[in-house]
Amino acid sequence: MTTKNTIAIDLDSADIERVLEELMAIRTELVAAAAVSEPRLAEVHPNFRDSARNLLHYLALRRRDLRPLQLQLAKLGLSSLGRAESHVLATIDAVLRALHRLVHRTWQPSSQDATEIDFAAGLRLLSEHTTALLGVSAAKHGVRIMVTIPSEAAKNYTVVHELLQQGMDCMRINCSHDDALAWLQMIEHLRRAEQSLGRHCRIVMDLAGPKLRTGPLEPGPEVVRIRPQRDAYGHVTAAARIWLTAESGPRLPPSPATACLPVPAEWLAGLRPADRVKLTDARGAKRTWTVVDVSDGGCWAEATKTAYIVTATTLQHERDAVGGDLRNTQVGRLANCEKAILLRQGDLLIVTRDLKPGCPFRYDSEGQVLTGATIGCTIPEVFDDVRSGDPIWFDDGRIGGIVEKIESTQVFVRITQARVRGEKLRGDKGINLPESKLRLTALTAQDLKDLAFVAQHADVVELSFSNTAHDVESLQQQLARQGSRQPAIVLKIETRRGFDNLPEMLLTAMRAPSCGVMIARGDLAVECGFERLAEVQEEILWICEAAHIPVIWATQVLESLAKDGMPSRAEITDAAMGHRAECVMLNKGPYVVNAVRMLNDILQRMHAHQTKKQAMLRELRLAHTLPATSVPSDCD
Known part of the structure; x- marks a missing residue:
């Protein structure tokens, strides 16, 4: 007599056989895909040979819609292949062994097509490639922090020292700004800070690439609007701060200013705290400012009423004393205000x-x-x-x-x-122009000039607007002409075309011993559509993990904090998501040191919860908060 349990076992066996058959077919496709590409694999550097094969396995795997199969595997209590990126064939084989055991058979892959990347090897390769590209992490969370260095770092050693002290692992120099002399000064300051702190930091240089931008507009008038902050009722909540500096040797304000005005040095030298400066602005409005602080580089004045200042506006210096005399001067040449359409x-x-x-x-x-x-x-x-x-x-x-x-x-x-x-x-x-097939090369004439410096000083060179394998080959060839010192290449993915060609570009970049990818989310969001950005960056993370290539999570990370001193809630969440990459990049700003400090703290906290896509189930304090229920006695 057949029992219900026997029938259930028979039905399960049939389901298992169907799943087993489908998974065996998938495995055959994966092995064949790698075999067809053996000539291409032969061009890959030995450091990446196994990784490139794993990438080909992953691409073959993702040519199918795996969702029905995943549901069936989950029902059987087996891996749903959702974490297979770094060890694709090993994951397939592990599931196949388990399925064969469920139907009382044994199975082993043939020695000819067995994978060399098991679960541990996949993680190890990604870690090794990350260290080769970005150096040893200074923090326990293992995610490197890259900082785009501001121009002032060329003159101000303290900026570099503080960034390194707070956890900067990679110093990024944007070749769109400054020049070789300034870059060299930044690097010298970094070397000095490294010796002081006993740390090492990688130097990353970003080639400008073809900058497709709007041209200039007709200049506006030479006018500056100075306006205090007001509440909803029009009451002044913070006076406008005006930085007065010598026009012969202007100094930047030591803190954020509402306006910076150049004036003659002799007149400036006579100002003292509590003195008043009177003027009639461009509208004919009479205004009075109060001098609140004087320093070597200039002085601060405060205003509680809006004023429009133009070149040659007359300023009257009035001492806060009975019968004090007035000394007149004129505001120096102001920059034209920026017009807009x-x-x-x-x-x-x-x-x-x-x-x-x-x-x-x-x-x-x-x-x-x-x-x-x-x-x-x-x-x-x-x-x-x-x-x-x-x-x-x-x-x-x-x-x-x-x-x-x-x-x-x-x-x-x-x-x-x-x-x-x-x-x-x-x-x-x-x-x-996201849907236009632009025939732009990634390397411009200026990039080729900058490469001489980059090849000599940088550990990593970022290729802006990486769109095709030919772009990668061109940079590799140009670097080879610069000599034996070869910086590693990072592909900046910032166009739809670059995203579409990512697998081919990766296989080309993997001809070198070290390489990486940056998700340049600003341009990429525009090119692919803001609504698709989350999906696109996920796919880049998956593809790069399959290739064991480190990813840099970039653009607008904690930007409000770096620029204005206060992050938004959305930025905190975004920074936490960056933990799934191997490096997170911060852009420059007045408060970038604070941003590095906060990012370090966020990454440290996330490290206990997640590694890539895998949730880490540490003990939750929240799980202990529910009061214990009383157990009924036997007498009830």
Whole structure:
């Protein structure tokens, strides 16, 4: 007589056989995919040979929709393959052995196609490759911290010392800014700080790449608006702080200033705390400022009323004494205020192929457009690759449009994305053409000049706008021409094209003994769509883990903290997610030292909870908070 338990076992056996058959077919596909690519694997550096094969296994695995299979494996209490990235074939084989045992058979892979990367080896390879690229971590959490060094680090040793002291593992120099002399001074300050603190820090240099940006706009007037902070009722809550400095040798303010005004050094030397400075501003409004502090580099004055200051505004120095005399001077040359084009949905913007200063819309007395708004483009040849209907984005995705018409000297863009009240477009703002097949090479003429310095001093070179395997090969060839010292290459993934070509670029980069990937989330979000960014960065993390290649999590990490001194809640969560990468990058800002300190603390806390995608089940204090329930006695 057949029991219910026997029937259940028979049904389970049939399910197991179907799962086993599907998984064996998958394994055959994985092995075949790697075998077909053996010529390509032969070009990979020995450090990455096993990793490259694992990457090919992973790519073959992800060509299927595995979700139904995952559910079946989970029902059987087996691995659902959700953590297979770093050891794909080993995971498949482990599940196959367990399935065979469930049907009372034994199974072992043939020695010919057995994997050399088991579970421990996958983790070890990623760790080794991370250390080779980014150095030994200074913190227990193991995630390196990279900091984009500010320009002032060339003159100020203390900035570098404090960053290194707080946990900076990699000092990033952006070649878009400063020059070789300043870069060398930054590096010398780092070496000095390393000796002082007994630590080592990698030097990362970022090649500028082809910067597709808006051109200049017509200069505005030479005027500065000085405005105190007010509450909702118009009451002053904080006076405006004006930094007065000598026009012959201006000094930067030691702390954030509302405005910086150049004045003659002789007049400045006569100012004392509590003195008053009187003036009539550009609107004819009479104003009085109070001197609150004097230092070697300049002095601070405070204002409680708004003022508009222009070049040659007369300042009257009045001592706080009865009958004190007045000394007059004039404000030195001010920079032109920056003009902007106010764009609303439906507006037509003309993008020109030259760098002639653009201009905003001009209106008549009835508000009708007299002349359209124009702005140039730093790389006009990209419009040879643009077609009508292509989307175009400006200023990190704040303004979006559609290419409506293309002429020989200009391109007409219909604005489709902007806030209701409009968005201001200024010069030197990024342009993205995500669906246009641009024939831009990653290395510019300036990059080739900078490579001489980079090859001599950097441990790592970042390739901006890495789009194709050819881009990677070009940099490898250029570095080889610089001599035997070869910095490791990090691919900056910041375009849709670069994301689509990532596997091929990785296999090319793996011809060298060390390499990495940066998720440049700013441009990448614009290129792929903000709604897709989370999905795209997940895929990059998975692909790179399969290749045992370290990932740098970059762009706007704790940016509000670094720039303004206070992080947002969303930024804290974002920084915590960065723990799934091997390195997190912070951008420069007045409070970047505080940002390094906070990031270290966040990463330390996350280390106890998660490694990559795997939750770490440490003891939870929360699990002890529920009061124990009383146990009923036998008498009840």
